Amino acid sequence: MSRKGKVLVAMSGGIDSTVTALMLNDQGYEVVGITMKTWDYATSGGGKKETGCCNIDSFNDARMAAVQHGFPHYILDIRDEFGDFVIENFVDEYLAGRTPNPCVMCNTHIKWRALLKRADALGCDYIATGHYANVHQHENGRYYISKGVDETKDQSYVLWGLQQDLLSRTLLPLGTYHKTAIRQMALDYGYPELAKKSESYEICFVPDNDYRGFLKRRVDGLEEKVLGGNFVDKTGKVLGKHKGYPFYTIGQRKGLDITFGKPVYVTNIIPETNTVMLGEEDDLNRQDMLVSKINWIKYDGISDGMEAITKIRYKDKGALASLYNHEKGVQVQFSHYAKGIAPGQSAVFYEGDDVIGGGVIQRGQLA
Numbered sequence: 001m002s003r004k005g006k007v008l009v010a011m012s013g014g015i016d017s018t019v020t021a022l023m024l025n026d027q028g029y030e031v032v033g034i035t036m037k038t039w040d041y042a043t044s045g046g047g048k049k050e051t052g053c054c055n056i057d058s059f060n061d062a063r064m065a066a067v068q069h070g071f072p073h074y075i076l077d078i079r080d081e082f083g084d085f086v087i088e089n090f091v092d093e094y095l096a097g098r099t100p101n102p103c104v105m106c107n108t109h110i111k112w113r114a115l116l117k118r119a120d121a122l123g124c125d126y127i128a129t130g131h132y133a134n135v136h137q138h139e140n141g142r143y144y145i146s147k148g149v150d151e152t153k154d155q156s157y158v159l160w161g162l163q164q165d166l167l168s169r170t171l172l173p174l175g176t177y178h179k180t181a182i183r184q185m186a187l188d189y190g191y192p193e194l195a196k197k198s199e200s201y202e203i204c205f206v207p208d209n210d211y212r213g214f215l216k217r218r219v220d221g222l223e224e225k226v227l228g229g230n231f232v233d234k235t236g237k238v239l240g241k242h243k244g245y246p247f248y249t250i251g252q253r254k255g256l257d258i259t260f261g262k263p264v265y266v267t268n269i270i271p272e273t274n275t276v277m278l279g280e281e282d283d284l285n286r287q288d289m290l291v292s293k294i295n296w297i298k299y300d301g302i303s304d305g306m307e308a309i310t311k312i313r314y315k316d317k318g319a320l321a322s323l324y325n326h327e328k329g330v331q332v333q334f335s336h337y338a339k340g341i342a343p344g345q346s347a348v349f350y351e352g353d354d355v356i357g358g359g360v361i362q363r364g365q366l367a
């Protein structure tokens with residue numbers, strides 16, 4: 001038995017998860033590595049060879065690191081669990097005119113639950129991943145996420161959905177490090193190729209990062225069903241024809257195949273009538289939004305009017321807003337206009353560096 005306990009580490013074969021496992025091993029934890037196969041590339045299509053976390057090279061890289069450092073490694077096939085929820089949700093959201101965030105859905109509903117289930121079966125005290133964020137326990141007893149010290153790598157935004165039973169068992173060793181230090185650790189451990197390994201920012205099950213192509217392959221006859229809807233302006237005037245509402249996102253400017261001599265943006269998507277509204281940049285401004293499917297982390301709820309820095313997308317810097325309880329979740333009132341609020345994306349509420357909670361954007365009200 002390890003003096004620090006037994007930990008199940010999610011190992012993708014990449015630099016972050018590998019260094020996480022080796023670091024915990026050095027710190028005196030009894031490490032068990034596990035690599036999760038979440039999808040089958042062969043069924044997804046696309047033109048490139050297999051990339052990302054679910055290819056045989058990644059599996060072998062993870063297993064080799066475990067063997068070299070003397071701890072066990074398993075491969076866990078969760079394709080059915082992943083596909084039934086994450087991929088179906090991804091498709092359904094686009095068909096509803098929203099913009100999903102599959103990484104949040106996977107972390108919240110699949111990855112951590114699958115890890116915890118196997119951790120219990122293997123007698124592990126903890127689960128660990130290579131995310132750049134931190135887990136703390138508040139004086140009120142609740143566990144919460146805070147930002148990683150490397151602002152360029154911070155992943156607290158995608159972890160808002162983790163519930164208390166998951167957070168209480170989670171270790172995130174990379175949260176106190178910068179990426180440059182992790183690359184140096186990989187070199188020090190004797191993995192120069194890993195230290196130089198490029199990172200993929202694609203959605204793992206969408207080859208070539210082409211979500212439109214993925215939707216077309218996934219939904220029979222989709223392209224024919226939605227082709228030829230109207231582009232309209234905010235008065236309802238028809239501006240031209242588009243390729244189908246699921247193939248556009250709020251804030252999109254490029255790839256509209258329509259010109260006006262000035263930049264125009266997608267400002268609204270109306271799936272019921274296959275309509276895509278276009279406007280100028282200022283037409284993306286919104287003062288408030290409704291957020292549902294709330295998961296509170298740092299506190300078990302909020303009082304009306306509580307102020308929080310609110311992020312509406314992963315790379316968003318965040319904006320000051322007041323939060324109000326609503327029968328369907330939380331009504332968010334921004335101090336200044338927020339730009340490009342997209343239903344389906346996550347809204348995450350921060351108190352300083354700490355995540356108060358988060359949810360899924362349902363709609364952004366007109367300015």
